[in-house]
Amino acid sequence: MNPVSYPTENVPLQGSNDGYPGYPGGPMVQYTTVNIASxxxxxxxxxxxxxxxxxxxxxxxxxxxxxxxxxxxxxxxxxxxxxxxxxxxxxxxxxxxxxxxxxxxxxxxxxxxxxxxxxxxxxxxxxxxxxxxxxxxx
CATH class of the missing domain: 1.20.58 (Methane Monooxygenase Hydroxylase; Chain G, domain 1)
Structure with a gap:
């Protein structure tokens, strides 16, 4: 039986540094993968x-x-x-x-x-x- 693959969506984390001052961390933006399971x-x-x-x-x-x-x-x-x-x-x-x-x-x-x-x-x-x-x- 084939496993069901769900579409994925990349969402930036809330605490990442996107150019806003006051957030710790470097210029790297962290992403997490969220499975949209219908x-x-x-x-x-x-x-x-x-x-x-x-x-x-x-x-x-x-x-x-x-x-x-x-x-x-x-x-x-x-x-x-x-x-x-x-x-x-x-x-x-x-x-x-x-x-x-x-x-x-x-x-x-x-x-x-x-x-x-x-x-x-x-x-x-x-x-x-x-x-x-x-x-x-x-």
């Missing part, structure tokens, strides 16, 4: 797998998984800008899939509770009707 792009594969397995509304979880795998492939190939692009798309699709899954879950639970309450009301109404209208059994 964060590696995220691919969101675990989140995508969760969305595929859970509800997967409108196949958004599957699309997110495809973009996540593309982001991982681009990251392994060394194309960080492509990996960021695919990872960002996968993140957006995962957000939409998670929000829609939560909404569908809430709608399903509330509809189930509504049906149970209505059936309970219908059964109690039917019992009252049969008790009052059929005196010899029911």
């Amino acid at each position: 964060e590696t792009p995220r691919d969101h594969v675990i989140w995508s797998i969760f969305n595929v397995v859970h509800w997967n509304p409108f196949c958004l979880g599957l699309a997110a998984l495809i973009f996540s795998i593309k982001a991982r492939d681009q990251k392994m190939a060394g194309d960080m800008s492509g990996a960021r692009h695919y990872g960002s798309t996968a993140r957006c699709l995962n957000i939409w899939a998670t929000v829609l899954s939560c909404l569908l879950s809430l709608i399903f639970i509330s509809a189930f509770i509504f049906v149970v309450i209505k059936m309970n009301q219908m059964v109690s109404h039917f019992r009252d009707y049969t008790r009052n209208n059929f005196p010899y059994g029911g």
